[in-house]
Amino acid sequence: MTGSADFSSLERPVLEAAPLLLGALLRHDGVTVRITEVEAYGGADDPGSHAAGGLTPRSRVMFGPAGRLYVFLSYGTNFCANVVTGPEGSASAVLLRGGEVVDGLDVAKRRRGTKVEKELTRGPGKLCSALNIRLKENRADLSAGPVFLELGEPIDPELVSSGPRVGLTNGADLPWRFWITGDPTVSAYRPAKTARRS
DNA sequence: CTCGTGATTCACT
DNA sequence: GTGAATCACGAGG
Numbered sequence: 001m002t003g004s005a006d007f008s009s010l011e012r013p014v015l016e017a018a019p020l021l022l023g024a025l026l027r028h029d030g031v032t033v034r035i036t037e038v039e040a041y042g043g044a045d046d047p048g049s050h051a052a053g054g055l056t057p058r059s060r061v062m063f064g065p066a067g068r069l070y071v072f073l074s075y076g077t078n079f080c081a082n083v084v085t086g087p088e089g090s091a092s093a094v095l096l097r098g099g100e101v102v103d104g105l106d107v108a109k110r111r112r113g114t115k116v117e118k119e120l121t122r123g124p125g126k127l128c129s130a131l132n133i134r135l136k137e138n139r140a141d142l143s144a145g146p147v148f149l150e151l152g153e154p155i156d157p158e159l160v161s162s163g164p165r166v167g168l169t170n171g172a173d174l175p176w177r178f179w180i181t182g183d184p185t186v187s188a189y190r191p192a193k194t195a196r197r198s
Numbered sequence: 199c200t201c202g203t204g205a206t207t208c209a210c211t
Numbered sequence: 212g213t214g215a216a217t218c219a220c221g222a223g224g
Contacts, residue, residue, distance in 0.1 A: 075220050078203090
């Protein structure tokens with residue numbers, strides 16, 4: 001990648017920025033993925049956001065400029081990657097939930113330990129695993145690397161579906177999840193909170 | 199369905 | 212400083 005990438009289109013409210021990431025290319029460590037499913041997270045208004053509790057060392061990157069990577073560890077075993085959006089101070093990010101490997105297929109299969117292509121990146125933890133994104137990549141500048149984002153032409157809005165977010169304990173009812181209609185790499189819907197009986 | 203896993207945060211000293 | 216609760220998930224049965 002030669003020049004500096006232009007992420008100015010992401011400096012808008014997260015619900016407008018999130019669909020723009022559909023179809024974008026994310027590249028890291030020999031693998032390139034075309035994003036097919038995302039989830040928007042807002043600031044203090046959003047009870048499901050990591051920024052809901054205000055500015056902490058972890059959430060600080062969400063308050064920064066658009067076009068940075070936010071990585072966190074979930075349930076001890078899975079990394080999740082987000083793209084920070086919105087103008088500086090808006091504390092929003094877009095979780096990358098699903099994609100399609102378009103380059104480095106052999107590397108991705110080896111890392112994931114499966115040869116079923118649609119299983120390589122179907123889910124946020126799997127996507128990070130295929131791309132070898134770890135906590136080390138947190139706060140990476142997506143125009144400077146080591147993780148790169150390339151925005152393509154925006155997807156035709158008629159091909160985009162939206163619905164409730166997945167697996168959250170709070171704010172799961174908000175229709176802040178976007179995906180490319182009919183794409184096989186979109187993750188299965190999982191109802192929020194595996195109800196724990198007493 | 200169950201369980202592993204570790205970073206982060208928060209309530210306490 | 213310490214310890215417990217929480218968590219935007221995946222693998223395996």
